[in-house]
Amino acid sequence: MAVADHVDLSKFIEGVKRRNPGQTEFAQAVQEVAEDVFDYIKDKEQYHEYQILRRIAEPDRVVSFRVCWEDDKGNIRVQRGWRVQNNNAIGPYKGGIRFHPSVTESVLKFLAFEQTFKNSLTSLPMGGGKGGANFNPKGKSDHEVMRFCQSFMTELYRHVGADVDVPAGDIGVGGREIGYMFGQYKRITNQFTGVLTGKGLEYGGSLIRTEATGYGAVYFLQSMLTHVGKDLVGKKAVVSGSGNVATHAAEKIVQLGGKVLTLSDSEGFIHDPAGIDQAKINWVKDLKNKRRGRISEYVKEFKGATFTGGGARPWAVPCDVALPCATQNKLNGEEAKTLVKNGCIGVSEGANMPTTLEGVHVFKDAKILYAPGKAANAGGVSVSGLEMSQNSARIAWKEEDLQKMLVDIMKGIHDRCAEHGGVAGGGKYIDYVKGANIAGFKKVADAMLAFGVV
Numbered sequence: 001m002a003v004a005d006h007v008d009l010s011k012f013i014e015g016v017k018r019r020n021p022g023q024t025e026f027a028q029a030v031q032e033v034a035e036d037v038f039d040y041i042k043d044k045e046q047y048h049e050y051q052i053l054r055r056i057a058e059p060d061r062v063v064s065f066r067v068c069w070e071d072d073k074g075n076i077r078v079q080r081g082w083r084v085q086n087n088n089a090i091g092p093y094k095g096g097i098r099f100h101p102s103v104t105e106s107v108l109k110f111l112a113f114e115q116t117f118k119n120s121l122t123s124l125p126m127g128g129g130k131g132g133a134n135f136n137p138k139g140k141s142d143h144e145v146m147r148f149c150q151s152f153m154t155e156l157y158r159h160v161g162a163d164v165d166v167p168a169g170d171i172g173v174g175g176r177e178i179g180y181m182f183g184q185y186k187r188i189t190n191q192f193t194g195v196l197t198g199k200g201l202e203y204g205g206s207l208i209r210t211e212a213t214g215y216g217a218v219y220f221l222q223s224m225l226t227h228v229g230k231d232l233v234g235k236k237a238v239v240s241g242s243g244n245v246a247t248h249a250a251e252k253i254v255q256l257g258g259k260v261l262t263l264s265d266s267e268g269f270i271h272d273p274a275g276i277d278q279a280k281i282n283w284v285k286d287l288k289n290k291r292r293g294r295i296s297e298y299v300k301e302f303k304g305a306t307f308t309g310g311g312a313r314p315w316a317v318p319c320d321v322a323l324p325c326a327t328q329n330k331l332n333g334e335e336a337k338t339l340v341k342n343g344c345i346g347v348s349e350g351a352n353m354p355t356t357l358e359g360v361h362v363f364k365d366a367k368i369l370y371a372p373g374k375a376a377n378a379g380g381v382s383v384s385g386l387e388m389s390q391n392s393a394r395i396a397w398k399e400e401d402l403q404k405m406l407v408d409i410m411k412g413i414h415d416r417c418a419e420h421g422g423v424a425g426g427g428k429y430i431d432y433v434k435g436a437n438i439a440g441f442k443k444v445a446d447a448m449l450a451f452g453v454v
């Protein structure tokens with residue numbers, strides 16, 4: 001068939017929407033990738049003939065299962081769990097587990113699809129997957145969380161394995177939850193293998209895994225700034241979220257001489273004009289990880305800071321750089337315009353797809369430095385990949401070695417995006433979205449071609 005028979009982007013997107021009714025997040029993620037990949041493959045017949053993009057946009061499998069658990073009052077509760085195994089062309093499925101009431105099959109399919117490109121970009125041998133449940137850990141006791149995690153793993157263990165599928169943490173899943181799930185896997189299978197990453201250091205975890213996503217997003221931002229002859233010193237940064245990614249992104253910005261003005265959660269954001277320094281970041285980490293508190297409590301502790309509630313987002317606070325580190329679709333077209341109008345020169349996404357398609361187009365049209373999550377937040381899964389290597393070899397690398405590997409990997413991702421993100425007549429401008437989509441696609445696509453039709 002001629003190439004022209006395959007190249008109608010809008011028909012492709014219509015097909016994705018038809019086959020996945022109501023799955024808006026998934027369709028959005030596929031569209032963002034397809035916009036760039038269609039252009040790249042328009043004169044490359046093989047990718048069309050073998051329907052590569054269509055195949056990547058159809059998960060290898062989606063497993064959905066019931067998760068029953070008992071709360072502290074003796075009530076039986078029922079949640080739905082999933083594992084989406086999107087693509088294992090270049091390595092075992094790899095991607096986090098999310099526990100949040102907003103989790104749906106569409107959300108996990110979008111995340112698994114994105115993860116496929118992200119993992120490819122890291123240059124490590126990892127396929128793409130994602131999982132989770134519509135379980136809300138907020139307000140639950142440790143024992144309730146433990147019983148839920150054990151029940152979740154009692155089904156999940158059939159579908160994962162150190163060379164099959166290796167989950168990690170994500171929203172609502174940190175060290176505590178990984179510990180409970182790893183313990184249950186070990187108990188059921190009687191095997192001590194690297195089936196999960198983000199493990200505790202005592203039982204096979206890697207140094208700097210906790211910090212890696214946030215740090216990596218800032219390293220990526222730094223590479224973009226370096227490319228245009230700038231750096232982070234004295235730059236004002238607006239950060240959203242206050243979880244693992246946000247607090248470590250904030251920490252690295254401070255270390256590199258920037259000033260962090262905001263943090264947020266689903267209830268609103270705090271603005272601290274004096275800057276959120278390391279001591280304040282430590283206080284927030286403690287608030288979130290140990291006391292499981294709300295970001296609004298910050299203003300009681302630190303004078304001069306304000307809290308804006310009602311789910312408000314921090315994008316109207318004037319800044320030089322912005323790091324969305326909360327969750328998907330929390331920065332829309334209007335907010336993107338406000339950032340650009342206020343002089344923001346760089347956006348590095350710590351979260352997955354935090355910017356809507358309209359927002360992405362605003363950043364691209366304004367030609368600011370804009371790094372999509374699949375490139376900017378790949379530091380976390382990269383160190384997870386290094387955790388897998390350490391587990392297989394039964395060794396533990398030193399922190400300084402891992403730090404260097406993370407820096408090198410993020411620089412490598414930047415350079416791969418730059419290689420494919422050039423724009424005709426655009427001078428030094430790099431379209432990082434296009435670069436990430438094409439570089440991520442190419443490796444997976446070429447592996448799939450090698451396998452034939454499977």
Ligand code: NDP
Nearest residue numbers: 170171172213241242243244245265266326327351352380
């Ligand atoms: P955490 O659970 O540690 O923190 C999530 C943060 O996002 C919290 O501050 C949470 O606030 C906020 N948030 C959640 N839902 C909403 C909402 N609807 N509106 C506004 N804020 C919200 O998760 P992580 O920091 O690990 O993950 C953050 C993002 O980074 C996610 O997109 C995740 O997929 C991505 N990511 C994480 C990686 C990792 O290594 N952890 C790796 C790569 C990407 P609240 O407490 O109110 O819910």
